[in-house]
Amino acid sequence: MTTDTPAYSPGLEGVPIAESALSLVEGQVGRLTYRGYSIEDLTGPQGTFEEIVALIYDGELPKPARILEMKRHLEAERGLTPGQIEFARSAAKLTHPMFALQAAVAILGPMDNDFERKVSTVTERGLSLTAKVGHLVGVIAQAVAGRPYEGPRPGESHAHMMLRMITGKEPSDLHTRVMDALLILQADHSAGNASTFTSRVVTSTKAEPESVVASAIGALSGPAHGGANEHSLRLFMEIGDPAGAEPKIQRLLEDKYKIPGFGHRVYHVKDPRSKVIQTLAAEVIKGETPEADHYQIALMVEKVATARLGDRGLFPNVDLFSGCVFEAIGIPIDIFTPVFAASRxxxxxxxxxxxxxxxxxxFRPAQIYVGAPVREYVPIDKR
Ligand SMILES: CC(C)(COP(=O)(O)OP(=O)(O)OC[C@H]1O[C@@H](n2cnc3c(N)ncnc32)[C@H](O)[C@@H]1OP(=O)(O)O)[C@@H](O)C(=O)NCCC(=O)NCCS
Structure with missing residues (x-):
């Protein structure tokens, strides 16, 4: 008997895992659209995270009244109990903020574990998580910085709340707009990226949404995925000067190290998100500041690495420049990936x-077994 086993594709490259109408990544032309609208348009001066959440959830561009409704909805849903806040603050003292976030999101789950019976609440639970994860990132950042808890203010937008809580300062309008743009840019990226695929797999076990999002945060934390934004800025700090980029990149490539912020499974041109991030960089990175120095190094890394890797279809992805912009608006380095998580x-x-x-x-894919054949068990005294 013959079986039509599909060919093994490491990393599931090219294997469709779901149908989705949310976002489309077009790797050859370098385009990302949410519900058909390009990220360049969506991150324009009027774009807000609330608008994009409404677009992603409703499928259509929201009218002003719907944006206001979404803003009020997220505001109403973002509240955390004193116990949840204390748990997140304690976790932030024990581990990397990303792992603290993962734990703090897991405990948002209910006392029961029977989501299938409550699946009609999936939109409500999803929006509530979207609101609460942003708040939790602020809570964790405050604890890491040794500041007391100071929660969301009435009427404050999601981006403003997050940035104010993270930085401990009143954000300017420009910085709030850049924060909105960063949250918009990272909100979705097809069902096939590792963390969203994780969310699909865990959902398929009928798990509670909080458990799904905690699992996705774990997937995003890895340096091959969301953790690359932190790793690329750390690399620029280590390089220290644009002239140091060439020898460092040369050495890293000789050691078969993957340059963080470079390469992508789907994009074989420059990631469209990194182009938008560079326009934001031009607005917020000014003068003689650490972020201006890091940005100059990032540009040099782009030049050197593109000269070596471009002919193989490897170009900057979202994480090459995002760290410099996060830094410019006052976000500490170990909070970069948690912000990405809040957006995603x-x-x-x-x-x-x-x-x-x-x-x-x-989800229950197959494996190709390469282990020992079935064999006879040997009792301990006979081995
Ligand atoms: C994103 C990423 C995980 C995609 O991985 P992938 O689709 O499995 O691609 P592969 O790892 O198979 O790479 C294909 C080839 O390009 C090389 N390559 C890929 N990314 C590279 C990078 N950032 N630096 C140097 N070489 C790279 C690989 O070494 C491999 O070379 P080989 O064929 O000689 O073995 C990978 O490019 C990477 O690790 N990039 C750095 C981390 C990062 O920025 N992640 C954020 C993504 S948004």
Whole structure:
């Protein structure tokens, strides 16, 4: 008997894992769209995270009244209990903020574990998580910085709340707009990226949405995925000077090290998000500042690495320049990936809903067994 086993594709390259109407990544032309609208348009001067959450969830560009409604909804949902705040603050003293966030999101889950019976609440739960994860990132950043808890203010937008809580300062309008743009840019990136795929897989076990998002945060933390933004800025700090970029990149490539912020499974041209981030960089990176120095090094890394890797289709991805912009608006380096997580929670949770809407068959792919054949057990005294 013959079986039609599909060819093994390491990393599931090219294997569709879901149908999604949320976002489209077009790797050859370098385009990212949410519900058909380009990220360049969505990150324009009027773009807000609330607008994009409404777009992703509703499928259409929201009218002003709907944006206001979404703003009020997220505001109403972002509250945390004193116990949740204390837990997040304690976790932030024990581990990297990303792991603290993962733990703090997991404990947002309910006392029961029977989401299938409550699946009609999937939109409500997803929006509540989107609101709460941003707040939690602020809580964790405050604890890491040794500041007391100071929560969201009435009427404050999601971006303003996050930036104020993270930095401990009143953000300017420019910085709030840049924060909105960063949250918009990272909100979704097709169902196939590692963390969103994780959210699909965990959803397929009928897990509670909080558990799904905690799992996705774990996937995002890795340096091959969201953690690359922190790693690229650390690399620039280590390089220290634009003239140091060439020898350092040369050495790293000789050692077969992957340059953080470079390369992508789908994009074989420059990541469109990194182009938007560079326009933001031009607005906020000014004067003789550490971020200006780091940005000059980033540009040199781009030049040197593109000369060596460009002909193989490897170009800057979202994480090469994002760290410099995060730094310019006052976000500490170990909070970069948690901010990414807060943004991507919108996409993860919308994918949870799509996964349920699509029938939610459990993911159970096959393996190719390469181990020992079936053999006789040997009792301990005979080995
Ligand atoms: C994003 C990433 C995980 C994609 O991985 P992938 O699709 O599995 O690609 P591969 O790792 O198979 O890479 C293909 C080839 O390009 C090389 N390559 C890929 N990214 C590279 C990088 N950043 N620096 C140097 N070489 C790289 C690989 O070494 C490999 O070379 P080989 O064929 O000689 O073995 C990978 O490019 C990477 O690790 N980049 C750095 C981390 C990063 O920025 N992540 C954020 C992504 S948004």
């Amino acid at each position: 929670t919108a996409g993860w949770t919308a994918n949870i809903r799509e996964q349920w809407d699509s029938g939610n068959r459990i």
